[in-house]
Amino acid sequence: MGEIIFLTHRVPWPPNRGDKIRSHHILRKLMEYRPVHLTCFADDEAEEAEESDIKASLASLQIIRRDKSNWLAGIEAVATGRPVSLTSFDSTKIHSYVQGILKARPIDCIFVFSGQMAQFVPADYNGRLVMDFADVDSAKFESYADDGTGPMAWINRREAKLLGAFETQVANRADYSLFVSEAEAQLFRQRSGLTKDKVKAVGNGIDFHFYDPSDVAAVELPHKGPLMVFTGQMDYRPNVEAVLSFSTDVMPQIIKRHADAQFAIVGRAPTDAVRKLDGLNGTMVTGSVDDIRSWIKAADVVVAPLRIARGIQNKVLEAMAMGKPVVASVAAAQGIDAVAGEHLCVANNPSEEAQFVCDLLSNREKAKLLGDSANRLIRSTYSWKTQLADMARLCGIEDDEIIEAAE
Missing domain, CATH: 3.40.50.2000 (Glycogen Phosphorylase B;)
Structure with a gap:
């Protein structure tokens, strides 16, 4: 049985904000079927120290404190011609962690949550790659540019252009690119030229017990x-x-x-x-x-x-x-x-x-x-069970593994 690397831009617990809610439930679903290695960023010391029952069940865990300043990320972005969204999340420690896990463990799927984390997938990795963009972030920066003026409008327009090109590059490489709604998926198909067999909608759910x-x-x-x-x-x-x-x-x-x-x-x-x-x-x-x-x-x-x-x-x-x-x-x-x-x-x-x-x-x-x-x-x-019903197959998990997990 293969194993999964899960990359996400924030610690996926507790599920108390939109992006963390989605990554939290996808991670739990994948852990039902395969050993999962998680690497992610923490915004501060408190988030880094957060406890969760998930921790003990992970195959391995790396949490990196994200402390790069916005101005330094901006300078790096201009110097390298990359989007700020990537330079602000770059980390040699995560690059090394992913390379180490790939060498040491039988990884047959990398699941990437949030576009900026795709930079950590090695160029020579040839296993299954599932990219969950959730939203078309480049379109968000286009909206910021259209609503703004002066230097910030230019910065946002630059970010939209470079990030859009990166999103398309990643999606062309991935087995599947996922979005939180059919509207977002269709927008990305139009922008990237990819079709429904590669770009899919996987919606969010609700914890009915919590929101009772x-x-x-x-x-x-x-x-x-x-x-x-x-x-x-x-x-x-x-x-x-x-x-x-x-x-x-x-x-x-x-x-x-x-x-x-x-x-x-x-x-x-x-x-x-x-x-x-x-x-x-x-x-x-x-x-x-x-x-x-x-x-x-x-x-x-x-x-x-x-x-x-x-x-x-x-x-x-x-x-x-x-x-x-x-x-x-x-x-x-x-x-x-x-x-x-x-x-x-x-x-x-x-x-x-x-x-x-x-x-x-x-x-x-x-x-x-x-x-x-x-x-x-x-x-x-909008139950999570319904929304994530096809997640295992998207990640290449066989039917017998799905049946065993259900039992």
Whole structure:
């Protein structure tokens, strides 16, 4: 029986943010079938020290602290003509680790999670290679460039061009390239010229036991007015832009009809720009919280007003799994197999977001029906078992191994 090397750009535990959720569940699935060697980066000492039951079951583990500064990564990128996304994650230790495992162990598959980790696959490796891009990152940088001006627009345009070329190069080499939604997969097929037999959609799932609305109490707030909630990592640019827009453009319209409405921005590491929203137009900024589910449970409406978004938004799936009515932008709803108006509200602009929220606050029966419909959809479609059903075969794992693992 062969073994697998799993490369990912962040420690895949705990599964508390979008990319880590996906890598965590894929890793667990592969560990059901084969010994897995994991190498990854940690953003800081706390993440490096995080415990998980996964550790003891891995064939080997290497965690590298990522401490290269942005300016040094930028200088290296300009000097080498490479994308900053690659130079900021480059590591001689990971290169050596992968080479060592390939020499010492019977590796027949390398699974790469996140494009920047593909640089660690040796040029002479000729075994199975599965590349999980999740999103088309180069398209994200194109969006940043289109929305920006001056030097940053140039930097983002350069990154989009170089990263796009790298993505296509990797995908041409890989046996399969995976994306989190059919929309992302189709976009990449158009950009790369590759076909459906090489570029596939493997969606995200939801841990139904964790996101069981009956298993958590709502956070208690002194304020008793209607509550809108946004969840996410609050130093991530699309999340920052989303809450800035909602607080300044949407909340004033909501307050005209619901004077005591509040908007909670719930998530770790809020930037200074996000913190300054606290107290503005009924906005509160919580920072990191003990249990994000308690805030979702307390919400009258969960909002996802992202102006730039790639793939599937876990924040939307989580809220829907907890039976909450969701108002999402077109970008945030993309990739979710849901019917607008039946499972969630999809708004084309800030004014529509305000209108949908106000309508749901004024009609609680309609809000409940929307949330209940969302809950049923997620539970019927978005289990991790369903989403990862074909993962073993993509990695070359034989049918008898799949049957044995199931037994």
